[in-house]
Each structure stands twice: as structure tokens, then as C-alpha cells.
Amino acid sequence: MAEIGELLVSAVAAGSIYGLMALAYLLIIRPTGVINFALGEWAMLGAFAAVALGSDLLIPALHLPHVFSFVLVVVVIGLLAAMTEILTVRPLIEKGAPILSPVLALLGVLVISLQVGTLAGGTEALPTPPPFGFRRVEMGFLAGTPQAFYIIAVTCVVFAFAWFFFERTVWGKRFEAVAINRRAAALMGINLRAVGLLAFVGAGIVCGIVGVLAAGASGAFYQMGLPLAIQGFTALVIGGVGRVEGALLGGIILGVIEALAARYLPIPSSLVLGVPLILLILFLLVRPTGLLRSKEDMV
Amino acid sequence: MTVEPISGTTRRSFVAASIVTAMLAVGGTATAQDTIKIGVITDETGRAAFYAKPVTQGVELAAKEINAAGGVLGKKIELVIEDDSAKPDVSATKARKLVDAGVVAIISNSSSPATQQAQSVSLATKTPHITPANSGETLATKLDNPYFFQLGPLASTQIKTLMSYTRSKKFKRVAVVGDNSGLSKIIAGVFEKSLTANNIDVVVSQIIPIGSRTAVPQMQKVRAENPEAIFQAGIVGPQMAQFFQAYHQLGMKQPILASFNLSIPAYLKVAKDLMEGVAFIDAYDPAKERTKQFIELYKKEYGSVPFSLPGYGYDGLYFVVDALKRAGSVDKEKLRAAMASTKGWSNVMGARGATVNLSEKDRRGFDPEGAVVRLIQDNNHGPAVHSGTK
Numbered sequence: 001m002a003e004i005g006e007l008l009v010s011a012v013a014a015g016s017i018y019g020l021m022a023l024a025y026l027l028i029i030r031p032t033g034v035i036n037f038a039l040g041e042w043a044m045l046g047a048f049a050a051v052a053l054g055s056d057l058l059i060p061a062l063h064l065p066h067v068f069s070f071v072l073v074v075v076v077i078g079l080l081a082a083m084t085e086i087l088t089v090r091p092l093i094e095k096g097a098p099i100l101s102p103v104l105a106l107l108g109v110l111v112i113s114l115q116v117g118t119l120a121g122g123t124e125a126l127p128t129p130p131p132f133g134f135r136r137v138e139m140g141f142l143a144g145t146p147q148a149f150y151i152i153a154v155t156c157v158v159f160a161f162a163w164f165f166f167e168r169t170v171w172g173k174r175f176e177a178v179a180i181n182r183r184a185a186a187l188m189g190i191n192l193r194a195v196g197l198l199a200f201v202g203a204g205i206v207c208g209i210v211g212v213l214a215a216g217a218s219g220a221f222y223q224m225g226l227p228l229a230i231q232g233f234t235a236l237v238i239g240g241v242g243r244v245e246g247a248l249l250g251g252i253i254l255g256v257i258e259a260l261a262a263r264y265l266p267i268p269s270s271l272v273l274g275v276p277l278i279l280l281i282l283f284l285l286v287r288p289t290g291l292l293r294s295k296e297d298m299v
Numbered sequence: 300m301t302v303e304p305i306s307g308t309t310r311r312s313f314v315a316a317s318i319v320t321a322m323l324a325v326g327g328t329a330t331a332q333d334t335i336k337i338g339v340i341t342d343e344t345g346r347a348a349f350y351a352k353p354v355t356q357g358v359e360l361a362a363k364e365i366n367a368a369g370g371v372l373g374k375k376i377e378l379v380i381e382d383d384s385a386k387p388d389v390s391a392t393k394a395r396k397l398v399d400a401g402v403v404a405i406i407s408n409s410s411s412p413a414t415q416q417a418q419s420v421s422l423a424t425k426t427p428h429i430t431p432a433n434s435g436e437t438l439a440t441k442l443d444n445p446y447f448f449q450l451g452p453l454a455s456t457q458i459k460t461l462m463s464y465t466r467s468k469k470f471k472r473v474a475v476v477g478d479n480s481g482l483s484k485i486i487a488g489v490f491e492k493s494l495t496a497n498n499i500d501v502v503v504s505q506i507i508p509i510g511s512r513t514a515v516p517q518m519q520k521v522r523a524e525n526p527e528a529i530f531q532a533g534i535v536g537p538q539m540a541q542f543f544q545a546y547h548q549l550g551m552k553q554p555i556l557a558s559f560n561l562s563i564p565a566y567l568k569v570a571k572d573l574m575e576g577v578a579f580i581d582a583y584d585p586a587k588e589r590t591k592q593f594i595e596l597y598k599k600e601y602g603s604v605p606f607s608l609p610g611y612g613y614d615g616l617y618f619v620v621d622a623l624k625r626a627g628s629v630d631k632e633k634l635r636a637a638m639a640s641t642k643g644w645s646n647v648m649g650a651r652g653a654t655v656n657l658s659e660k661d662r663r664g665f666d667p668e669g670a671v672v673r674l675i676q677d678n679n680h681g682p683a684v685h686s687g688t689k
Contacts, residue, residue: 006515006549014512057568115344123348124565125536134572136548145548148513217512218537218544219569223346227510255512262516269506269517270479 001141007259009144009152013217015255016155020210021232022239022247023162024203029241031178031199033099034089036106039207040229041113042077046211047220048121049073054215055128058121066131074208081204084109085197093196110225118222127219128212151213155248158209162244171198179294234280242294249291254279334377335370335629337362337619338397338405340417345385346480347410349565350608354408354432355380357612360600361620371620372629383409387416394420394428403629404428406615411435412481421446427622427635431615432608434559436489439662448638448657450618450648451611452665454485457559457580458493459688460670464578465556466497467685470527474553475504476517476542477532486558487532494530502526507538514541518549531557531577536569543573554578559670564606567678577675582648583607584671584683593647606680610647617646618655650686 024039052058054069064072088105132146139149166172177185178195186192214224231254239250254276261275283290339358342351358378366375379400383390390413397405398420404427407414411433421428422444430438432451439449465473473494477487484506491501503524505517521529529546533539546555554576560566561579583606584590593613597605621644623629626637641657641664649655653669672685 003519007519010513010515010545017512118344123344123346123352125540125569127540127569127571134544134547136550143548144515145544214512218540221535221537223535224510224537231510258511259513259516263519269504269520270484273479273506273508 002143005138005141006143007263008256009142009148011255011259012252013144013148013151013255014258015235015252016151016248017210017214017228017251018231018235018254019239019248019251020155020158020206020213021228022235022251023159023244024206024210025232025236026241026244026247027162027202027206028199029236031175031182031195032089032093032102034102034106035233036200036203037103037229037233038084038106038110038113039203039232040225040227041110041117042080042204042207042225043210043214043228044117044220044222044225045080045113046073046077046208047215047224048117048126048211049076049208050128050212050215051121051126051220054212055126057126066128069128070209070212073212074205077208077211078201078204081200081207082197084204085200089200090193090196114222114225117225121220121222123222125219125221126215128215130216145217147213147217151217154209154213158206159244159248166244175199231276234276236290237280237283237288238290240290240292240294242289243292246290246292253291334375335372335623336377336379336400336402337616338394338400338402339378339380340383340390340393340397340405340407340409340413341380342385342409342413343382345383345410347385347413350432350563351385351408351410353606353608354612354615356601357605357609357614358406358408358431358616359612360597360609361613361616363600364596365616365620371623372627376616376620383413383417385410385413387412390414390417391420393417394426395424398424398426402426403623403631403634404619406431406612406619408432408612408615410482411438414438415441418442418444418447425635426631427619427638429615429618429638431618432611445639445659445662446635447662449663450615450655450665452559452580452582452670453663454489456665456667456688457582457670458489459667460672460686461556461558461578461580462493462497463688464672464685465494465499465528468528468554470499472500472502472524472526473528473530474521474524474526475501475530475532476507476521477505478507478509478535478538480509480534482560483532483534486534486560487530490530490532490558507533507541509535509538511538511541514538514545515549518542518545518551522549522551526553528554528556531555531561534560536565539566540569540573543570547573561675562607562673562680564608564680567675567680571678574675574678578672578684579675580670581607581673581680581683582650582665582670583610584650584686585680586683587647587651589645590647607648614646614648618644650683 050073056063089102092101130147174190235250235254239246262272341355342348381393383393394417407430414430429448434451434454436454475490477483507514557579559580562581622637626633644655649669650671653666655664657664668687671683674681
């Protein structure tokens with residue numbers, strides 16, 4: 001039982017990160033239809049920003065308390081996302097470019113982000129001190145590191161906030177309206193520019209949060225972006241693009257299946273790597289809308 | 300349209316221009332003859348950057364010291380450094396660029412696959428080519444390239460040293476854990492083969508995939524088999540951090556034995572406070588006299604204590620310079636012959652008494668008894684506790 005407890009905590013913590021990445025995709029896809037693969041690199045930049053601000057490894061003079069560096073990182077990556085939207089995506093959408101154009105432009109942003117991260121942060125893995133230290137924490141049959149519990153808690157807060165935003169605020173309804181029918185939403189007086197900008201800023205903020213959490217767990221690393229982008233996308237496909245809860249559900253399912261496969265499948269460890277991708281292919285074939293269907297589909 | 304004959308003034312300026320051009324050309328040649336160009340292929344931005352950069356720093360330190368002492372053969376050394384991002388195809392292109400720039404030898408500090416590919420150029424252009432640090436087992440044998448010499452400790456030498464240490468500890472059942480990077484898979488494979496050959500059972504073998512966010516499932520699998528020791532074959536920083544975190548979090552106590560990879564200081568940061576007592580292979584004994592001198596020089600230049608990596612690059616350039624002295628010329632053929640006849644040469648790297656020996660038949664120079672086992676102490680590379688393969 002203790003073993004399952006250890007496994008669950010680590011798997012759900014991993015799944016939380018995947019879920020957050022899926023949420024970042026979803027925030028942009030819903031209103032704009034654009035898939036932004038640069039999200040993983042934004043999380044990487046967030047992680048390096050967390051190291052620069054919250055540890056003595058890149059800028060020894062700073063070493064801010066965790067709360068301050070957390071907020072600053074989120075602001076920085078949010079601004080980066082806003083700039084990206086204004087400079088690369090908005091002009092293309094307003095000129096009526098096909099949807100593939102901003103996706104390709106964002107791939108360019110991916111490459112630039114990766115190189116900037118490598119130049120600024122170097123190629124070594126750099127950690128931030130975990131805010132609650134490193135030890136074994138036990139809660140009933142559950143056991144994990146303080147950072148794992150912290151990741152799960154922060155993820156719950158972020159998703160609660162996202163759920164509240166979409167379900168209970170006018171801005172959330174505007175997002176939904178744009179997602180359902182862009183043109184009709186514009187005719188109803190919804191400011192498409194503002195929705196697009198907010199979508200990117202929201203995704204940037206979530207990526208910043210992922211960066212901070214990941215840096216405290218196993219360090220900022222210049223090659224961490226692509227795996228995050230793939231894991232987040234897989235989680236999104238599993239959970240469905242339609243609803244915020246889907247992103248979290250997809251992330252946790254992915255995390256738990258990965259962990260169970262690695263622990264209990266009687267196959268060589270190297271083959272376990274393929275399990276999430278098999279899952280991705282299965283979902284694309286059998287249930288391309290994901291587990292949770294969006295509300296407009298249910299109407 | 301008529302063609303006008305060249306007027307007096309124009310002709311004079313034409314002649315003057317020709318003289319200037321000729322002088323420039325002569326000037327250019329004169330500069331080229333004032334220095335001996337040595338090419339360096341490093342990795343600034345790719346996956347090998349974390350070890351290639353410190354090795355190249357060692358080459359630069361040696362160049363500075365050698366030039367301050369008057370250079371070699373009466374000329375200063377000029378390093379021509381190229382970045383290949385650890386991409387084999389780019390490495391070959393950069394080797395070609397270096398040869399075109401007139402280097403007398405190439406020092407490859409990038410990844411083993413990149414160095415392997417760059418050999419296609421050193422062989423074709425008959426340019427002496429060394430790797431001071433690469434440990435790829437077949438680097439000097441895969442291609443019959445008489446111009447290539449490997450000074451880094453072979454993976455097999457390192458593993459034999461680690462096995463000799465393991466035998467002294469009398470382990471019978473062990474685990475092997477790595478990640479899915481190419482180098483880690485190679486190290487894990489070599490670990491398993493050598494352990495089996497030493498009648499030690501590998502009871503469980505695990506891979507922590509690059510980009511995974513936890514190593515708890517893999518380490519639970521290891522814990523369930525209750526091995527007496529764990530062989531760590533990992534390379535990628537975050538996965539190493541996850542390995543050590545899971546090890547402590549799951550309350551494991553087995554000794555950890557690691558490859559030469561842990562001689563790279565970056566890991567001390569990412570798994571800070573979690574690596575006390577870990578044994579790893581190195582080719583560097585900080586208590587050796589020549590090594591102590593190197594440490595002092597490095598401290599004076601960079602204000603910090605060096606790890607072993609810069610020592611490889613430092614030795615690499617000193618090796619080329621030693622061969623240049625023995626060849627007495629910058630002729631690439633003579634330089635190659637001098638390198639191939641190196642006997643009993645030693646510098647910073649290697650255990651006490653270890654020497655570099657090369658021949659036409661065996662172009663792998665590291666002393667088979669020259670590697671050491673060191674322990675991590677206080678988040679730092681500690682003393683050498685074992686050397687050789689006996």
C-alpha cells in the first residue's frame with residue numbers, strides 16, 4: 001500500500017505538470033484555433049528565469065524569496081507571451097492568413113526561445129532550491145517530496161481559477177463565444193483582439209508556473225521544453241480540447257499510466273517509453289475529441 | 300565604344316596597386332608563418348557542450364601558458380576554434396574548414412560521434428587529429444585512420460577500473476540505472492556486460508526517460524529487487540536529479556557506483572546534498588604533483604578550483620606541442636609520425652605513474668592502469684580512493 005502511495009503522489013505530480021501544459025495549449029486553441037508548440041520552450045524560459053531570480057546559480061546577487069521570484073517569473077513569461085501575440089500572431093490573423101501561418105510563426109518563436117534559453121541559461125541543468133526543502137513527507141498511505149505535494153496544490157489552485165474564469169466570469173463566456181463562432185462573437189461586440197491577447201497571456205502565465213515548479217523539482221534544463229510540449233499535447237488529446245477539466249484529467253491519466261507502466265508492465269524499461277505515444281495514437285483514432293466533450297458539442 | 304590605351308597616370312597607379320597587393324600577400328604569408336595554427340572543434344550549444352566547453356577552456360589555458368613561455372619551434376600557437384553543436388555532419392564540415400584555414404592538427408573536444416565523423420576529413424586531408432577526452436571505445440579502431448589519436452580513457456579502461464573497485468567490495472547482486480540518451484545506453488550496456496563477465500548478477504536494469512518528471516516508478520522497481528549496489532549510468536541532468544531524489548525519498552541505502560560522467564561538475568549542482576559518498580571514475584588525481592601545478596595555474600587564471608575536464612584539454616594541446624617539438628617541423632606527415640611514436644609521456648591526467656603510449660598499431664594512448672575511483676564529498680569531487688584495474 002505504501003508503495004502505491006509513493007507511486008501515486010509522484011505520478012499525480014507529474015500528471016499535474018502535464019495538465020498545466022495542456023491547459024496552456026487549451027487557453028490558446030479555444031479562442032484562436034492556433035496550436036502553439038512554443039509553450040514548452042516558454043516553460044523552459046520560465047524555469048531558467050526562476051533559477052536566475054530565485055537561486056544563486058545564474059545571478060548570485062538576486063536569490064529572491066520563492067514568492068517574489070514566482071510572481072516575477074509569471075509576469076515575465078506572461079509579457080513574453082503578450083509580445084508574441086502582438087508581434088507574430090495578431091498581424092497574421094488580422095490579414096486573414098490561413099491558420100497554419102501563425103502555427104508556423106510560433107514554431108519560429110520556439111526556435112528563438114530555445115536558443116535564447118540556451119544562451120542565457122547554458123546547457124547545464126540548474127535547480128532552484130525547493131521552497132519546502134527535500135525530505136520524505138507521509139500523509140496516510142501517501143508519500144512524496146514536499147515539492148510533489150506543492151506541485152499538486154498549485155495545480156489545483158490554477159485549475160480552480162481557470163474553471164471559475166470560464167464558468168463564472170463574463171470574460172470566460174467571451175472566450176467560449178469566440179471558440180464557438182468567431183465571426184458571430186465579433187458581431188456581438190466581443191473584442192477579438194483582447195480575447196486573443198488574453199489567451200496568450202493566460203498561456204504564458206501557466207507556462208511560467210510550470211517553469212517555476214519544474215525548476216524546483218529537477219532543475220531548469222535547455223532541453224526540457226520539447227518533452228513538456230509533447231506531454232502537454234498528449235494530455236490535451238486524452239482529455240479533450242473542449243473543457244478545462246479535460247486538460248487536468250488528461251494530464252493525470254497520462255502521468256498515472258506512465259508510472260504504472262514503468263513500475264508494473266513486465267517489459268524492458270526502454271519499451272515503456274512508447275506507452276504514452278500508443279495512448280496518443282489510440283485516442284486520436286478512437287476518440288479524437290478526447291474524454292470530455294465540449295459544451296457546444298453536447299448541445 | 301572605344302578602348303582607350305592605359306594612360307601614364309593610370310598605369311602608374313595600376314603598378315602601385317599591384318605592389319600594394321603583392322605586399323599584402325607577402326604580409327599575409329609572413330603572419331601565417333609567425334604562428335602555428337591548431338584547430339579545435341568544440342560544442343558551444345549542443346548536447347556535448349557541458350563537457351566540451353571546459354575541455355576547450357583547458358586547451359586555451361595551455362595555449363596561453365605555452366605562448367607566454369615562447370611558443371613552440373620559435374612560433375606562437377594560434378588556436379582556431381570551431382563549434383559543431385555536437386552534430387557529426389557539422390563536425391566534418393568544421394574539420395574541413397579548419398584544414399582549409401591551414402591548421403597543422405585538429406583537437407576534437409565535441410561528442411564521440413562528432414569526432415568519429417570528423418575523422419573522415421582528417422583521413423582524407425592527412426591532418427593529424429586527436430581527441431583528448433573522448434572515451435568512445437571504437438573511435439580509434441572503427442576507421443583505419445593513421446592520422447587519428449585518442450588520449451581519453453577508453454570506456455573499457457574506466458569500466459575495468461570500476462570493476463576492480465567493485466570486486467574489492469565483493470558485491471554479488473547489483474542494479475543498473477540510466478537514461479535513454481545514446482551515451483547513457485552505451486554506458487549501461489558496458490556496465491551490464493562487464494558485471495556479468497565478473498560473475499556479478501545484474502538483477503534489475505532501469506531507464507529513466509529524458510523528459511520524465513519522476514524516477515519513483517523505476518527506483519521502486521530497483522528497491523523491490525534489493526540489490527547490494529546500484530550502478531548509475533545516467534547522463535541527462537534532470538533525470539540524474541530525479542534518480543538521486545527518488546533514491547533518498549524511497550529510503551534506499553545501497554552504495555552508488557557511477558561512470559566517469561560524474562566527474563562532470565554540473566551534476567554536483569543539480570543533485571546538491573544528495574550525492575554524498577557516490578563513487579565515480581575519473582582520470583585525475585588532485586594529489587599528483589603535476590596535477591597540483593595545473594590546479595594552481597587554473598586557480599590563478601580563473602579564480603576557482605578546476606575539475607578534471609579542463610585537464611584533458613590542457614593535456615591535449617601539450618601533447619600536440621610535444622609532438623611538434625619531436626617532429627621539429629610543422630610538416631603534417633612528420634607530426635603524425637611523432638605522435639605515433641609517443642612513449643612514456645605524461646602530464647596532468649592519469650593516476651600517479653600513468654603514461655601515454657602510442658604506436659602505429661594502437662592509436663589509443665591512455666594508460667590502461669591510469670584511471671582512478673573518486674568519492675563525492677561535501678558536494679565536491681573528493682579524493683581518489685582506488686586506481687588501476689588489478
